[in-house]
Amino acid sequence: MNIAIIGAFPRSLINFRGGLIKILAQQYKVNAIASGAIDYEVELLSSLGATYLNCPIQRNGLNPIKDIVTCLSISRIINIHEIDIVLAYTVKPVIWGGIASRLVGARHFYAIITGLGYAFQKGGIAKNLLNSLVKFLYRVALKKSKGVIFQNRDNMQVFIDEEIVPQDKCFLVNGSGVDLSHYQVSPLSPKPHFLLIARLLGDKGIREYVKAAKIVKQQYPEAVFELVGPEDPSPDGIKLNEVNKWVSSGAIEYSGATTDVRPFIENCSIYVLPSYHEGMPRTVLEAMAMGRPILTTDVPGCRETVVNGENGWLVEKANVEQLVERMVWFIENQNQWPVMGKKSHTMANEKFDVHQVNAEILKIMGLSDEKTV
Incomplete structure (x- = not known):
C-alpha cells in the first residue's frame, strides 16, 4: 500500500x-x-x-x-x-x-x-x-x-x-x-496576561482583540495583551506596519512568529481567540492541554472547545464590547483561573x-x- x-x-x-x-x-x-x-x-x-x-x-x-x-x-x-x-x-x-x-x-x-x-x-x-x-x-x-x-x-x-x-x-x-505529552500543564501567570496566537488575518479577530485591549487597559493598565503569529499573504492579511502601530500605542505586545507556542502559553493566564470561523482551532487545543482558561467566539469550531462558564467564555464574533466584558471578568475573578484551566485540561484529555x-x-x-x- x-x-x-x-x-x-x-x-x-x-x-x-x-x-x-x-x-x-x-x-x-x-x-x-x-x-x-x-x-x-x-x-x-x-x-x-x-x-x-x-x-x-x-x-x-x-x-x-x-x-x-x-x-x-x-x-x-x-x-x-x-x-x-x-x-x-x-x-x-x-x-x-x-x-x-x-x-x-x-x-x-x-x-x-x-x-x-x-x-x-x-x-x-x-x-x-x-x-x-x-x-x-x-x-x-x-x-x-x-x-x-x-x-x-x-x-x-x-x-x-x-x-x-x-x-x-x-x-x-x-x-x-493535540499531543498531551508534548503540551503539558504549567502554572498560571499570577498577572492578567492575555495571549492570542494566530496568523495575521482580519478574520482571526485580531483587530477586535486590539480594540478590546485598548479599552481594558484604561481601567487595568497592568494587564498584558500579547499577540504571536506570522504575516499572511491572504487578501485578508494584516500588514506588519499596522501591527507596529498597535505596539507603539501601547495596546499590545507583538512577539513575532514562532515554531514553538509552548513558552508563550506558559507565560499567559488566559488564552484568547476571537476568530470569525475555524475548523477546530489548534492553538486553543494547545492552550487547553496546558491548562489555560479560554476566551473565544461562539462560531463553528471555536464553540466546540468551550463549555460556557466552565472552562472559559464564548462571545459573539466581531463584538468588542463582549470581549471587553469577559476580559474584565477574568481580571476581577482571578480565583476562577485555575478552576477553568483544570477543566480545559480535562476536556483536552477527554475529547482532543x-x-x-x-x-x-x-x-x-x-x-x-x-x-x-
Missing part, C-alpha cells in the same frame, strides 16, 4: 499530521507532499517514516496558471509513485489533490476539511464570485472521494446543504487533536487527544487495526 498525504507546507505536515504519518509508516509506504521544504524539514519527515516529495502548492492566491501547475504536478507524483491512497487537507491540497486523483485514477481519495476559510465568508460581488468558484471546485474534487472528514458539525452541514458532498461520505472528528483523533481517521480510511491504533 502506497499512501500520500498532501499539505500546503512541510511544517504543517510535521506539526499537524506527524503522529498520523508515524503510525501509517509502521505498515505502509508514506509520501509527504508539500511545497518548498528545507533540509531540516525533510529530515524531520524522514524521521517520521515519510518520503518528502516536493510540489508547487500555494496556500493562497488566485493564479490559475499556478493552480494548473499544482494539479498537474500532483497528478504526475501520483502516477510515477503509484499512489494507492491520497489524503489531503486545507483548501488547495484538497481541491487540486482531488482533481489530480480523478485525472490519474488514484484508487482512494480522502479529504480533511480544516475550516471553510475566507472564500466562504459573505461579502461583496468579488467575494461571492470566489465563494461560487470554490464550491464548484470542491464539488469536482470530492465527487469521487471515498470520505470527507470534518472538524466540526457546522462545516459538515454547509457541505451537505450546498450539495458539495453527500451525507453518506461525511465523517466527523475532533479537530487535528491526538491519538484518539488519529485512530478515528484511520478507521474512516479503512486502515485501522490493532497495530495501527
Whole structure:
C-alpha cells in the first residue's frame, strides 16, 4: 500500500499530521507532499517514516496558471509513485489533490476539511464570485472521494446543504487533536496576561482583540495583551506596519512568529481567540492541554472547545464590547483561573487527544487495526 498525504507546507505536515504519518509508516509506504521544504524539514519527515516529495502548492492566491501547475504536478507524483491512497487537507491540497486523483485514477481519495476559510465568508460581488468558484471546485474534487472528514458539525452541514458532498461520505472528528505529552500543564501567570496566537488575518479577530485591549487597559493598565503569529499573504492579511502601530500605542505586545507556542502559553493566564470561523482551532487545543482558561467566539469550531462558564467564555464574533466584558471578568475573578484551566485540561484529555483523533481517521480510511491504533 502506497499512501500520500498532501499539505500546503512541510511544517504543517510535521506539526499537524506527524503522529498520523508515524503510525501509517509502521505498515505502509508514506509520501509527504508539500511545497518548498528545507533540509531540516525533510529530515524531520524522514524521521517520521515519510518520503518528502516536493510540489508547487500555494496556500493562497488566485493564479490559475499556478493552480494548473499544482494539479498537474500532483497528478504526475501520483502516477510515477503509484499512489494507492491520497489524503489531503486545507483548501488547495484538497481541491487540486482531488482533481489530480480523478485525472490519474488514484484508487482512494480522502479529504480533511480544516475550516471553510475566507472564500466562504459573505461579502461583496468579488467575494461571492470566489465563494461560487470554490464550491464548484470542491464539488469536482470530492465527487469521487471515498470520505470527507470534518472538524466540526457546522462545516459538515454547509457541505451537505450546498450539495458539495453527500451525507453518506461525511465523517466527523475532533479537530487535528493535540499531543498531551508534548503540551503539558504549567502554572498560571499570577498577572492578567492575555495571549492570542494566530496568523495575521482580519478574520482571526485580531483587530477586535486590539480594540478590546485598548479599552481594558484604561481601567487595568497592568494587564498584558500579547499577540504571536506570522504575516499572511491572504487578501485578508494584516500588514506588519499596522501591527507596529498597535505596539507603539501601547495596546499590545507583538512577539513575532514562532515554531514553538509552548513558552508563550506558559507565560499567559488566559488564552484568547476571537476568530470569525475555524475548523477546530489548534492553538486553543494547545492552550487547553496546558491548562489555560479560554476566551473565544461562539462560531463553528471555536464553540466546540468551550463549555460556557466552565472552562472559559464564548462571545459573539466581531463584538468588542463582549470581549471587553469577559476580559474584565477574568481580571476581577482571578480565583476562577485555575478552576477553568483544570477543566480545559480535562476536556483536552477527554475529547482532543491526538491519538484518539488519529485512530478515528484511520478507521474512516479503512486502515485501522490493532497495530495501527
